[in-house]
Amino acid sequence: MSTPVAEKKEKLSVPFDYNKYLRPNKLPHIWCPGCGHGIVLKAMLRAIDKAGLDKNNIALVSGIGCSSRTPGYVDFNTLHTLHGRALPFATGIKLAKPEMKVIVVTGDGDALAIGGNHFIHACRRNIDITVLVFTNATYGMTGGQYSPTTPLESIATTSRYGNIEPPFDTCEMAKASGATFVARGTAYHTIELEKTIHEAITHKGTSVVDIIDACPTYFGRANKFKSATQMMEEIEKDGTVNVKQAASLPPEKLAGKMLRGVLHKVERPEYCEKYETLIMEKANAKK
Amino acid sequence: MTESAAKKLPRIVVNEKLCKGCSICVDFCPTDVLEMKGSIAAVKNLEACTRCQLCDLRCPDFAIQVFD
Amino acid sequence: MAEKKKKLLQGNEACVEGALYAGCRFYAGYPITPSTEIMEGMSVRLPKLGGKFIQMEDEIGGIAAALGGSLAGLKSMTATSGPGFSLKQECIGYACLTEIPLVIVDVMRGGPSTGYPTGPSQSDIMQAKWGTHGDHPVIALTPSTVPEILTETIRAFNLAEQFRTPVMVLYDEILGHMREPVTIPNPGEFAVEDRAKPEVKPEDYYPYDDKFLIAPLAPFGSGYRFHVTGLNHKQDGFPTNDSKVIRENNLRIMRKVDINRETIWKNEEVMLDDAEVVIFTVGSTARSARFAVNELRKVGVKAGLLRPLTIWPFPDRAVAEISSRVKAIIVPELNLGQMTLEVERVAKGRCAVEGLYRVDGEPITPSQIFHEVRKYL
């Protein structure tokens, strides 16, 4: 099996010590064999390590879904909220304590369906929160219904004849909504993902990483994938192309592929800073 | 002493309590070091291991580690 | 002593004063008539005190952000009205189970649905109690004057922080918008309670430590790393399937309010000693009732008023006691009998219980009450 150059270059001589960040005795996690969420969790922990963040200072907030069970396994200030509501809870924490690093882990359903409104408004505010969207194109936790990222014609338990709703492009939506850092990664490209998440959490402002990962149990089985490996190869590896490589590829090689890497990065005043510098100052000047 | 015997081999540890048998590590190992033994990943050809860490990186379950 | 400041305030403005006095430093909400003046007031006042204000994209976002603020250690609040109160219900249940202190003000307006935005109503009494799914503790306060909105908002914060639970303040549109002279209390004049902080080392901390009925709550980011979930959880905050733990925890969150009912209850009793007919009501309706009682006394009718300032937990003891010695309890309310049901439940047939309802967006007048009472004599 071929390995992309980028993956080969960086050899790690020792295994990464995940136990530094995991809560003792919480493993094995609840995820199914081959579920991509575990791979994403690991990339996130390596990125947090690389950023040198203090565990006491990280709030990891999620909604409801398989992906949203992530906070339970890690030794931070962790908050498992309600379906779709991770972002407003996270917004409250961040605004109350801007010195905290606030990261949201959320499913594609959690972030974009029930929580879609919160998602676009968090991006618009450019509040310093990193949003990691675990995009498995299904509602895993409830048993494989179609989600806002399920491809057209895919089979789900609620689209037995094929999905007729076009999927969102999470990155385009985040960008259009005002997020100042927008990127895409996959569980397959795990080192690249680690770097992307690292860049997202060190960016000031709303950073969104759309992370394509596999739900072999529901999306995989319903759509005739034989294994998690096959999903990772066909959807994550062959179905995406790095944005830098894409620049030199002819259009026919890009057809139907999603772009990976940092897709949008701009500087814009961050919400909590604006609150301090504009609102607080004016309010107190008026006294 | 032959060259290959002098070469220090890596140590690959599969945590059988955590391995869920998805075979991702086996499928993606570039040098075919691993195999599935029943529903647990196992080492088949340690000599071929390049310590690339891909098995660990892509294991969803914190179940495999490669020590130098 | 600083000179007392007297101001002519609207009910919603008094609510802001009360919240700030109580130490509220975080507000998140979404505008809705007739509660909007609270959020407008907060947006001006909080930044001056170093507090945080945010207008969220909807009411769910409002309460969720306020819960985040509270978990980060700030006394937090959200305010709304009927439709917004409905939207907040899932988060109210979350706050009950995760035991995050919060004050929720509901300035009640006519319903159902968009109903009558500028009309008064008391139709959220039952929603306050049963609006979210699952059995859960509820504390709800019902002021009936503008000064009382200030003091009851302070009390709401104190109860929320003491009991680690959401506390609601319910009043109707009339009170929200009416103006009355209010004395702004000096610091120290009213007790201000803060949530208990852990006294143990972080490694020994449990957010739901079963050594306590109400465990101390460490703020996020203070070195106490812990997990919060809306799933049934153990004392360490992590989810559990253990039926014994689930039962114990579900019972404990009810018990913490239940066994402290006596300190949470607060009633005003007007001429109850010799009363033959008692009016039981809250909010603006109690103002008409008080007037009616005086008029009835003038014509020789032994009328009295029982006015709870705590509607949840329901004032069972006071109602039970009264019901055993009066002919009738009249329950005027701006809905179709929500409190009446409760009074009937407690009175257990010991006296007549009669509701007097109005849902046309107009207040119940003293003369309506006057005539209703006379029917029983």
Ligand SMILES: Cc1ncc(C[n+]2csc(CCOP(=O)(O)OP(=O)(O)O)c2C)c(N)n1
């Ligand atoms: C208000 C509400 N509606 C519905 C549900 C049921 N529910 C739980 S998780 C979920 C979907 C999860 O999908 P996603 O966010 O994509 O996460 P995944 O499980 O795929 O990781 C749904 C519909 C719920 N818990 N709460």
Ligand code: SF4
């Ligand atoms: S159902 Fe799908 S998303 Fe959920 S744990 Fe299983 S594989 Fe993962």
Ligand code: SF4
């Ligand atoms: S990838 Fe991990 S869980 Fe899957 S078979 Fe290999 S060791 Fe086991």
Ligand code: SF4
């Ligand atoms: S480290 Fe690389 S070569 Fe060695 S077993 Fe793992 S994937 Fe195979």
Ligand SMILES: [Mg+2]
């Ligand atoms: Mg999903």
